Each structure stands twice: as structure tokens, then as C-alpha cells.
Amino acid sequence: MDRSPLGALRNMDDLLADFVAETREMLEASESEIIAWEANPGDGSRVDAIFRFVHTVKGNCGFLDFPRLAELSHAAEDALADVRAGRREPNAKLVTAVLAVIDRIVELVDAIEANGQCPGGEDTVLIASLSDQDEGDEISAVDEIASKRQLDHADPNPQSATANAQTTQRTIRLPVDLLDRVMSGVSDMVLARNDLAHRLREAGNQPTIDGPFERLTSILSDVRDAITRMRMQRIETLFSSLPRLVRDLSAELDKRVLIDLEGGDVELDREMIETVRDPLTHIIRNAIDHGIEPPSERLAIGKRESAFLSIAARQSGNTISIVVSDDGRGIDEERIAEKALATGLITPGERSAMDREKILQLIFEPGFSTAKEVSNVSGRGVGLDVVRENLERVGGSIKVSSTTGVGTLFTLQIPLTLSIIAGLTVQIAGQRFAIPQSYVEEIIHASSKALDLTRMGETSLVTFRGQRVPCLELADVLNLDPEASEGADRSMVMLRLASGDLFALAVDAIHSHGDIVVKPLAPAVMKSGLYAGSTLLDDGQPVLLLDVTNIASNYGLVSDARTRVLNDALETKTHHEERVQRAMLFTDFEGRRRAIRLEVVQRIETTPAEAIDLTSSRARVVIDGLILPLVGLPDGPIPAPKLRLLRLSDGASDLLYAVRAIEDAVELTQDLKPEPDDPLVEAITLVDDQTVALMDSHALFAQHGEASTPVARPTCRLPDGEWARTILAPLVNAAGYDVVEIGTPENECEIAIWFEDEYEAAKALDWEFTNPVIRLRDHPESGASDTIYRYDREGLTDALRKARISLKSSSADAKGEAA
Amino acid sequence: MSELLDKTQIAGRRCALPAGDVKSVIELGAITPVPRSPDFIAGITALRSQALTVIDCRKALGLDPASWETDPRAAVVAVGGHSYALVVDAIEDIASGQTSPDSVPGGFGAEWTRVALGMVETAIGPGLLVDLAALIAGPAATGAAA
Numbered sequence: 001m002d003r004s005p006l007g008a009l010r011n012m013d014d015l016l017a018d019f020v021a022e023t024r025e026m027l028e029a030s031e032s033e034i035i036a037w038e039a040n041p042g043d044g045s046r047v048d049a050i051f052r053f054v055h056t057v058k059g060n061c062g063f064l065d066f067p068r069l070a071e072l073s074h075a076a077e078d079a080l081a082d083v084r085a086g087r088r089e090p091n092a093k094l095v096t097a098v099l100a101v102i103d104r105i106v107e108l109v110d111a112i113e114a115n116g117q118c119p120g121g122e123d124t125v126l127i128a129s130l131s132d133q134d135e136g137d138e139i140s141a142v143d144e145i146a147s148k149r150q151l152d153h154a155d156p157n158p159q160s161a162t163a164n165a166q167t168t169q170r171t172i173r174l175p176v177d178l179l180d181r182v183m184s185g186v187s188d189m190v191l192a193r194n195d196l197a198h199r200l201r202e203a204g205n206q207p208t209i210d211g212p213f214e215r216l217t218s219i220l221s222d223v224r225d226a227i228t229r230m231r232m233q234r235i236e237t238l239f240s241s242l243p244r245l246v247r248d249l250s251a252e253l254d255k256r257v258l259i260d261l262e263g264g265d266v267e268l269d270r271e272m273i274e275t276v277r278d279p280l281t282h283i284i285r286n287a288i289d290h291g292i293e294p295p296s297e298r299l300a301i302g303k304r305e306s307a308f309l310s311i312a313a314r315q316s317g318n319t320i321s322i323v324v325s326d327d328g329r330g331i332d333e334e335r336i337a338e339k340a341l342a343t344g345l346i347t348p349g350e351r352s353a354m355d356r357e358k359i360l361q362l363i364f365e366p367g368f369s370t371a372k373e374v375s376n377v378s379g380r381g382v383g384l385d386v387v388r389e390n391l392e393r394v395g396g397s398i399k400v401s402s403t404t405g406v407g408t409l410f411t412l413q414i415p416l417t418l419s420i421i422a423g424l425t426v427q428i429a430g431q432r433f434a435i436p437q438s439y440v441e442e443i444i445h446a447s448s449k450a451l452d453l454t455r456m457g458e459t460s461l462v463t464f465r466g467q468r469v470p471c472l473e474l475a476d477v478l479n480l481d482p483e484a485s486e487g488a489d490r491s492m493v494m495l496r497l498a499s500g501d502l503f504a505l506a507v508d509a510i511h512s513h514g515d516i517v518v519k520p521l522a523p524a525v526m527k528s529g530l531y532a533g534s535t536l537l538d539d540g541q542p543v544l545l546l547d548v549t550n551i552a553s554n555y556g557l558v559s560d561a562r563t564r565v566l567n568d569a570l571e572t573k574t575h576h577e578e579r580v581q582r583a584m585l586f587t588d589f590e591g592r593r594r595a596i597r598l599e600v601v602q603r604i605e606t607t608p609a610e611a612i613d614l615t616s617s618r619a620r621v622v623i624d625g626l627i628l629p630l631v632g633l634p635d636g637p638i639p640a641p642k643l644r645l646l647r648l649s650d651g652a653s654d655l656l657y658a659v660r661a662i663e664d665a666v667e668l669t670q671d672l673k674p675e676p677d678d679p680l681v682e683a684i685t686l687v688d689d690q691t692v693a694l695m696d697s698h699a700l701f702a703q704h705g706e707a708s709t710p711v712a713r714p715t716c717r718l719p720d721g722e723w724a725r726t727i728l729a730p731l732v733n734a735a736g737y738d739v740v741e742i743g744t745p746e747n748e749c750e751i752a753i754w755f756e757d758e759y760e761a762a763k764a765l766d767w768e769f770t771n772p773v774i775r776l777r778d779h780p781e782s783g784a785s786d787t788i789y790r791y792d793r794e795g796l797t798d799a800l801r802k803a804r805i806s807l808k809s810s811s812a813d814a815k816g817e818a819a
Numbered sequence: 820m821s822e823l824l825d826k827t828q829i830a831g832r833r834c835a836l837p838a839g840d841v842k843s844v845i846e847l848g849a850i851t852p853v854p855r856s857p858d859f860i861a862g863i864t865a866l867r868s869q870a871l872t873v874i875d876c877r878k879a880l881g882l883d884p885a886s887w888e889t890d891p892r893a894a895v896v897a898v899g900g901h902s903y904a905l906v907v908d909a910i911e912d913i914a915s916g917q918t919s920p921d922s923v924p925g926g927f928g929a930e931w932t933r934v935a936l937g938m939v940e941t942a943i944g945p946g947l948l949v950d951l952a953a954l955i956a957g958p959a960a961t962g963a964a965a
């Protein structure tokens with residue numbers, strides 16, 4: 001979450017530079033349209049590009065506070081809107097006037113770039129020339145403008161030329177084409193390298209070639225990483241301008257809005273970021289302008305005075321979704337329908353056949369707008385239709401869902417084309433396909449019997465962790481003949497969709513996984529809806545990347561994000577809907593059968609007894625680089641060399657529960673009888689006619705939960721010498737320390753290892769040991785009592801572990817005191 | 820008009836592709852089929868690190884390729900930011916167009932009209948100038964348009 005003002009205060013210079021660059025780019029893009037319109041003023045179809053240009057300028061300078069630019073562009077937009085709506089016939093006079101306005105805009109933008117501010121001046125004549133009243137003196141004004149325009153063309157403003165020369169550029173703008181070329185060049189090099197590697201292997205060991213070849217390989221992988229990063233950018237760069245946009249807009253419109261940004265660290269193709277920038281800005285504008293009520297109205301209906309606008313980015317598989325939600329008045333379905341009827345977008349017959357959801361999506365139709373009045377901020381329906389068009393052009397999509405009175409939620413989905421993702425290759429009917437790794441929950445290889453494969457009508461089901469999960473045959477999906485015969489062992493890929501739905505995909509075989517470079521597919525192939533892109537295997541053979549989400553939704557396996565949001569909203573209102581309660585059944589170390597709600601169980605861990613630290617009052621264990629509290633151990637020594645642990649999570653913190661044996665996941669069908677005597681037991685219930693105590697997850701976390709902090713790798717200073725570097729360092733590393741260079745100041749490392757003799761020598765020189773020290777002796781027979789023989793691996797690991805835990809607790813204490 | 824043209828045979832007819840749009844001519848290697856894609860898409864193939872969509876031009880015209888020979892080479896073209904490899908009967912020669920594309924009396928016939936920009940004369944005889952975008956859209960587009 002980013003509520004800090006730092007993001008908002010992105011350098012004004014950057015904003016201006018962006019504005020200038022964007023205006024220039026758009027102008028360049030619409031230049032040909034302008035010229036075509038100039039040649040044939042009667043051709044109204046040219047107007048769209050020019051309209052968008054002035055519209056964008058208007059929008060941008062609205063929040064950069066250039067009233068003069070805003071007024072000019074607003075006037076031109078008005079005139080062009082009339083043309084678009086057919087209220088006005090374009091003619092030579094209008095073309096000249098509009099072009100004069102555009103020229104003036106360019107002049108002003110040049111001046112802004114040079115001085116950082118908009119020069120003062122008078123535009124009344126120019127603006128008046130846009131009006132369609134034919135009055136004599138106005139024509140002369142236009143003539144005057146026209147001649148001035150020709151003059152400008154003949155003699156480009158010398159001032160603006162010098163201004164251009166003065167601009168210093170802090171970043172370089174590169175054509176994406178060039179980046180693509182470099183990227184595909186590097187990919188080609190990787191393929192050539194693979195080919196060469198193959199030939200070298202065939203030729204046998206050749207030391208004189210192998211060395212340079214290894215170097216080439218590592219350089220190539222560095223370059224590849226760099227290129228990839230060149231294309232990727234955190235979405236933060238886009239988010240950072242939003243707080244200001246929201247602040248300025250809400251000030252302008254007299255609304256109060258809190259903005260909440262989430263997922264700024266999601267990385268996205270630079271080009272995609274640029275593609276999303278405008279749509280996102282448009283949606284935010286719409287939300288503030290139309291969605292969010294004025295403060296007084298909000299108070300009157302019992303809402304908080306300040307509205308809440310949340311923008312969250314998430315990566316799920318090969319898609320980034322950006323969700324913009326507000327808690328405003330929502331979208332009025334009736335008004336949308338009326339408007340659509342009035343503008344002829346739909347017929348009354350179609351209207352009656354449409355459900356609310358369909359009607360809401362009408363706001364993305366061209367020429368649609370619900371604003372009663374055209375305001376300076378949004379309006380006129382440039383926006384949502386263009387937003388959708390822009391997103392669809394890059395293979396993305398946009399949806400809206402809304403609950404009247406509660407709020408509106410826009411979901412933008414954008415693909416991660418030409419990016420690198422982790423992928424799994426599977427085989428079906430002799431052909432390979434790739435699946436994004438992020439969807440893969442688990443891979444199962446088992447007989448149909450073990451999977452309990454059953455067919456319900458046309459749908460297959462498998463049993464996965466006690467749950468019936470729909471199963472798709474990839475062969476059916478792709479209309480191919482599978483190799484595996486009935487009854488043989490099957491390979492199943494369990495896929496978890498972003499919506500949380502789980503399904504199994506049956507394939508013939510599972511191959512490697514690794515990073516794959518996703519390339520876009522031709523539209524005709526994309527149309528099949530089965531593929532998200534293509535990629536090349538190491539041998540240069542292209543394979544298709546399956547579009548998991550789309551395939552699942554083709555088979556009706558996706559509970560739509562919108563329905564879930566709406567359901568969530570409903571659930572919070574009505575609250576209790578009967579749901580099957582599930583729990584994990586286990587036996588604890590006192591031999592009691594207990595259960596814990598399945599929702600809090602993350603997974604089952606197995607850990608060696610020596611990983612458990614009992615030195616402090618509370619047992620802890622390190623798993624996946626996290627120090628986690630451990631409960632459920634009996635008093636006394638740890639009962640087994642290996643322990644089964646249930647990893648519980650309340651979303652924020654993790655907790656481990658040691659158990660003797662894990663039985664199964666069960667449904668809690670019987671009554672839950674509250675158990676007041678044991679605070680850690682929520683209730684007693686019957687499972688298979690035996691009593692089971694259901695653990696109180698709330699109490700567990702209240703008593704034992706603590707936010708799991710990643711084990712910050714403390715730094716350890718090693719003694720000098722080859723032995724320490726090559727033999728000791730890996731051990732220290734494995735014990736969870738970062739090894740620092742010898743000569744690093746004492747205060748920059750947290751623990752130091754010394755050889756006994758060096759330690760003594762240093763001590764004799766009154767060396768100040770500010771950090772814990774582990775001393776090593778050269779001989780196995782004991783020397784000083786607190787030294788460790790240098791090959792006593794266990795002793796050393798143990799000492800390092802203890803030192804780390806004491807470091808950890810002292811830093812935790814320090815934090816506690818600070819708080 | 821002196822545009823360079825790539826002369827090819829498609830479905831037994833002499834056609835011309837704008838040489839500026841033809842990036843290269845490649846030997847077709849292994850083609851990965853694309854299940855459940857339109858018939859005229861033969862699959863995808865790799866050109867170095869690039870993936871090309873392989874289009875059988877005969878099928879894209881709604882004709883049966885079995886009636887003609889197939890050149891083992893394919894013309895690589897870029898349309899709408901994507902690269903395609905066009906499978907044709909034969910890739911013949913490069914020639915410069917000597918006339919502007921022109922219609923012929925009676926039209927080009929049902930399958931051809933959709934993809935034809937017109938007839939051009941070259942030093943080695945006339946050819947049908949092909950609209951690559953229309954060709955690549957495949958026969959399905961005709962159905963939708965008709």
C-alpha cells in the first residue's frame with residue numbers, strides 16, 4: 001500500500017516533460033489526419049483523431065493547471081464534438097480555425113517545455129473563430145489566422161527552435177521496435193549458443209574452447225537479463241502520478257477522495273504501462289466525476305464523507321489485472337438502458353432480453369456517455385469506448401461491475417506479451433504445449449483408480465485432497481487423440497485459477513519446466529481462445545502456450561470475479577449463508593484427536609527435530625527462511641527425530657502446530673458444542689461417531705501468533721585465508737548468514753568468526769569486539785572451553801544458529817522498545 | 820508504377836506479392852500444428868527466435884491444395900505486426916510492376932475477388948496483386964462479410 005505523499009510529489013518537471021512528450025507524440029500521430037482534413041474539409045471522418053488530441057490536451061492541462069491551454073482545447077473540442085454528432089457540417093473555415101488552435105497549442109507547449117510555465121496571452125479571437133456563426137468580421141479574423149498560419153509554416157518560430165536545443169534529457173526515449181529488435185537478437189544468440197553447445201558436446205571435451213564458451217554463456221545470460229529488465233518496469237511509475245491526479249480532480253469537483261494504491265511492485269512491460277496509462281486515467285476521472293457523490297450527499301446517506309478509491313494491481317499468470325473500485329453511487333442500470341435506447345445503441349426488444357450485467361457493459365460502446373452536463377473533466381464518451389479499444393488492441397479487456405449505492409468496480413486485464421514467465425511443458429498426442437507455472441498447484445501421477453476418476457454426465461471428476469475437482473482432458477480440449485489408454489496411469493496437472501477455482505488437466509506426459517519467452521500469436525490463432533502465446537523450446541521448436549483461464553471459462557469452470565465481488569458484497573450484508581465447514585483431523589502428542597479448521601491450514605511441513613529451537617520461552621522453528629512460532633509440542637524432549645507440523649496462517653502471520661499424526665480432511669456435519677473450559681478449543685463435535693475437539697483458531701493466533709518476519713540474513717565476518725573462503729564460507733552461508741569481505745568495518749557485520757590464535761593476538765592489541773564472536777581452534781582436542789574445533793560441523797552450525805536467534809530476539813526487543 | 824513484386828504461383832494462378840512486404844524466403848522446417856485453429860493455418864514454425872504463423876494460401880482462398888504442387892520454401896511477410904510464412908505452389912521470381920493494379924472485365928471470380936488488389940503487368944507477364952491482409956484473414960472472413 002502506498003499512502004505516502006512521496007509518490008504524489010513526483011517531480012513536477014517529470015510531469016511536465018511527460019505532458020510535453022505526450023502532446024508531441026499525439027500530434028505526430030494525428031498529423032496525417034490533420035493534413036487529410038485540411039485537403040478535404042467536408043470529410044468528417046478525419047475528425048476523430050484530432051478530437052482525441054484536443055480532448056487529451058484538455059484533460060492533461062486540466063490537472064497541470066494551464067488554464068489557457070484548457071480553454072483553447074475545450075473550445076476546439078466543443079466544435080469538433082458538434083461535427084462528430086452531426087450537429088455541424090465541417091467546412092474550410094472550421095478546419096482553418098481548428099488548425100490555428102492546434103498551432104497555438106503547439107506554440108504554448110514549446111514555451112512550456114522551455115520555461116516550465118504557460119505564457120500569458122489572448123486567445124479570444126481564435127476561440128471566437130471556432131463558432132459557426134457566419135459574421136463578416138469573424139471571417140476576417142480567420143483570414144488573419146490563416147495567413148499567420150502560412151507564415152508560421154514558412155518561417156518556423158526561431159524561439160521555439162532554440163528552446164528545443166536547450167532541453168536537457170535525463171532519459172532516452174527509444175522506439176519499442178528497437179528494443180524488440182535487440183531482444184529478438186539476443187534470443188537468436190541464445191539459440192545459436194544452444195546449437196553450438198550441442199555441437200561442442202558431440203565433439204567431446206576441448207579445454208581451449210570450453211573456457212571461452214562458458215564465458216560467452218554467462219555474458220549472454222547477463223545480457224538477456226538486462227534486456228528483459230529494460231522492458232520491464234514497476235507499475236509504481238504509473239501509480240506515482242495518480243495521487244496528484246486524484247487530489248486535483250477532487251479539488252476541482254468539490255469531492256473528497258482517499259486514494260489507496262496496492263501492488264505497485266508488479267512488473268509490467270514498459271509498453272503495456274504506456275498502454276494502460278490513458279485508460280486508467282480515464283477511469284479514475286470517471287469515478288471521481290460520475291461515481292463519487294459530493295460530500296454532503298454522502299453524509300446524508302450515511303457514508304463516510306471521504307470516498308474511497310482503490311487501485312490494485314495483481315499479476316496472475318500471464319495476465320495483469322488492475323482493479324479500480326470506488327464506493328460511490330454505483331451505476332444506474334435504468335439510466336444506462338434509457339440512454340442506450342435513446343441513442344439507438346439497442347432496441348427495446350434487446351433491452352428486455354439483457355440482464356443488468358450486459359447493460360452495464362454498454363458504457364464501453366462508442367458514443368455513449370451518461371453525464372448530464374459536459375464538465376471540464378470528463379464527459380462526451382471519449383473515454384470508455386477508446387479505453388476499451390486501446391486495451392483490446394493489446395489483447396486486454398475491461399469489465400465493469402457495480403452495485404447501486406455501494407460502488408463501482410472496473411477490472412482491466414492486460415496480457416504480459418513478450419515477457420518471460422515460468423512455464424511447464426506437457427505432452428499430449430505427441431505434441432508439446434506450455435502452461436504458465438503460476439497456475440500449477442500440483443502435479444499428480446497416479447492411476448485413474450487412485451484419482452477416483454468418475455464421469456458425471458459429460459464431465460469428469462477427480463478427487464484431490466478429499467475434494468471433487470473437475471477434470472479436463474487436454475486431448476478433448478484440443479481435439480486430439482490421446483496416447484494414454486483407459487485405466488493406465490494418468491498425469492494430472494492441478495491448475496488453480498486466479499479466481500481461486502481449481503481444476504485438473506489430464507495430459508500424456510509432463511516435461512521440463514523453466515523460463516519461457518512468451519511471444520504473441522497471430523490474431524487468427526488467438527481467435528481459437530485456447531492459446532495465450534507461443535514460445536520456443538531449447539531446440540528451437542515452437543510450442544503453444546495454453547490460455548488456462550480461457551480454456552477453463554470455455555468449460556464453465558470459472559466463477560467470475562464479478563460474481564464473486566457481488567457475492568462478497570451480498571455476504572457482508574446478509575452475512576450468514578450455510579457453508580460446509582471443513583477441518584483437518586489430527587492426533588496431537590498427548591494422543592488426543594483434534595481438528596482444526598481447514599481454512600487456516602496452509603500446508604503440512606516436515607522438519608528435523610534439530611531445526612527446532614527451544615532455548616527461549618517459546619519454541620520456534622525456521623522454515624523457508626522464516627522464523628515461526630511452534631506450538632503443540634509436549635513438555636520435555638522433542639519426541640521424534642522428525643516432526644510433522646501443520647502450518648497455519650491467518651493471512652498475516654503463520655504458526656506451526658506440531659502433531660503426532662495427520663488423519664484426513666473431514667467435513668464438520670455434526671453440531672458444534674462450545675467448550676468453555678479449554679480456551680484453545682472452540683467446540684467439541686462428532687466425526688465418524690467419535691468426539692473431536694475443534695481447535696479455536698482465533699485463540700491460537702491470539703496467544704501464539706506473531707507476524708512472521710523473514711529471517712533477515714545477518715552478516716558474518718570470516719577470518720582471512722583460503723580455508724575460510726572456500727570451506728568455511730559455504731557452511732556459514734547455509735546457516736543463514738551473508739558472508740562479508742574481510743576488512744569490512746566491525747560495525748557493519750553482526751557476528752564474527754575468528755581463529756583462536758588471531759583472536760588472542762587481537763585481544764592482546766586491545767581490539768574492541770563489538771559483536772558476538774565465534775572462535776575456532778585448529779585441533780580437535782579441546783582448547784579454551786568456548787572455542788569450537790574448526791571441523792566440528794555440528795558445533796559450528798549450532799553456534800551460528802544460537803547466535804542468530806539471539807541477534808533476532810535482541811533486534812525484536814529493540815523494535816519493541818522503539819514502539 | 821515500378822514497385823518490386825514477388826511472383827508466385829498460388830492455386831495454379833500467377834500472383835504477385837509486394838516485394839517490400841516480403842521479408843525473406845525461407846526453407847520451411849518443422850511445423851508445429853495448432854489444434855482447433857482454422858484450417859488454412861498450417862501451424863507455427865520458428866525463424867530463428869521468431870515464431871511464424873504458417874498460412875497455406877490455397878486453403879486461405881478456400882481451395883484444395885492437393886491439386887497443386889507445394890514449394891518447400893515459404894515467403895515470410897509481416898502484416899499487422901505479426902509475421903507469417905506463406906505456403907504457395909511455387910515462388911518464382913522478382914519483377915517490377917509496370918502498370919497500376921487494374922481490374923479485369925468480368926472480375927477475378929468468387930474466391931479471388933476478396934484478396935485481389937488488381938492485375939499488374941510485369942516483364943514476365945501479368946499477375947494478380949494480392950492483398951496480404953485479406954489473404955491472411957482466411958476464408959472465414961468472406962463468410963462474415965458476405
